[in-house]
């Protein structure tokens with residue numbers, strides 16, 4: 034039995050006996066890497082998102098780098114993203130030598146604000162500093178305004194990468210997030226706390242065959258092993274070809290096996306996270322603000338549960354949760370506040386007001402598949418007790 038007030042983390046992975054069995058079987062098989070499991074995992078991801086091509090890699094960070102490289106991002110190009118995300122959404126641009134700039138978020142969805150995006154695009158067109166790539170993030174799994182962003186990309190000629198690290202299991206109307214209908218590439222993560230986990234892992238979804246072939250070799254040192262795609266006409270049985278400067282971003286068979294068995298539980302995970310989230314929205318103090326969906330037909334994978342409180346109460350509430358043995362987090366610290374980014378990007382806070390507001394008010398409270406009813410109501414009671422005390 035768990036102790037009555039034992040620590041409740043803000044998130045936690047969930048593994049069952051089948052996951053463990055699959056992992057052990059992979060270890061006993063003929064391949065620990067570069068075998069059939071990574072292909073099977075990619076194929077299963079392809080089917081559930083109805084994408085044309087999927088490449089699995091060892092993280093979403095590698096996947097973002099690979100996607101940027103496949104879209105031809107290079108030195109002195111410009112990549113835009115939002116500040117409220119994990120820094121990997123911007124780091125991928127720097128890996129390619131590009132410059133980074135940030136677009137503010139929307140005050141209700143916490144995703145990229147398309148009005149501010151349009152304004153910034155018009156201004157940047159005049160100044161000839163348009164981005165080559167825009168990385169949009171479906172924060173907490175809440176789908177972005179993909180149609181509008183796609184239309185802007187046609188008008189201003191930039192490419193779109195969806196950072197869907199939070200959003201495997203989300204739906205944009207009837208389209209599963211992962212399907213690259215409105216973008217050039219979608220990237221997702223199988224890190225420990227994501228919709229499903231392979232311990233570490235990531236994937237790129239694309240409908241472009243050329244980009245797919247690039248993605249496949251970029252993760253294996255740039256070496257092409259498929260004779261159909263050789264540059265040189267070499268008939269030797271042993272021949273393979275390094276065609277680009279790649280990295281070792283491969284996903285091992287162990288990780289892939291875990292991913293395959295976790296993917297079978299995706300629907301279940303998302304359903305439970307949604308149920309817990311809806312109860313939070315119903316029962317938590319009315320002074321709290323919640324993330325809004327753009328459209329009632331969208332489904333969020335509910336990667337994290339973000340609440341917004343008056344900024345004078347935020348730190349107090351955070352400390353109160355920790356004092357009551359309840360985990361909390363702030364997702365995310367605006368990227369431009371990091372010491373590293375202060376060195377490489379100059380921002381004007383006047384254009385980032387909502388990111389600043391968000392950062393002063395947001396807390397992520399516990400939400401995970403294995404959360405018990407008791408743990409869930411304890412979180413609700415502790416938060417409501419806090420508001421009784423301080424309001």
Ligand SMILES: *Cc1c(COP(=O)(O)O)cnc(C)c1O
Pocket residue numbers: 091092093094095118119121122170196198199221222223224233234235
């Ligand atoms: C987790 C995360 C990443 C990075 O994923 P890894 O698989 O850990 O590299 C990128 N972007 C966002 C928004 C994330 O939450």
